[in-house]
Amino acid sequence: MNDYMPKHMVELMEDVFRESRKLVDNIKIVLLGVSYKANTDDIRNTPTENIVNELKSRYHSHNITFIAHDPYVKDRDYKKTELTDDFDKAVIGADVLMFATNHKEYYDIDLDDLKKKVRTPIIIDGRNIFNKKIVEDKGFIYRKVGEGPRMP
Secondary structure, three states: OOOHHHHHHHHHHHHHHHHHOOOOOOEEEEEEOOOOOOOOOOOOOOHHHHHHHHHHHHOOOOOEEEEEEOOOOOOOOOOOOEEEOOHHHHHOOOOEEEEOOOOHHHHHOOHHHHHHHOOOOEEEEOOOOOOHHHHHHOOOEEEEOOOOOOOO
16 A cells, blocks of 8 residues: 555646646645654655655656655655645645645644645645545545546
């Protein structure tokens, strides 16, 4: 599952972009949670590395800014992208929010406030953190691992 999930998250993002007729270019992708397990600083086998690798291999000539947020991991330990423990710094101006770890802090996000901070309200949920109906009612485009792309 750990090998497939990052690729699937990228495919879900691509599905949203196709549906929205938006290009995967000049975008900011935020990776939320870089530790492998919730509420720890253990980055061994982190799915975010594979997500970034997959995106860079598919979109190597596109202008994509990556930033990761994790309240537990220190930037000295994670070098794949820029890393911050400042949630607002990470999400402001984001086009895609990819939740890769289910840290307890992510369950309490104020979705109304979050929507004001992002440029494009897209959430790709790799850990089943959110209730789909609530997130969509708040105006986000939402995909989660296990559901697959939307059918026409």
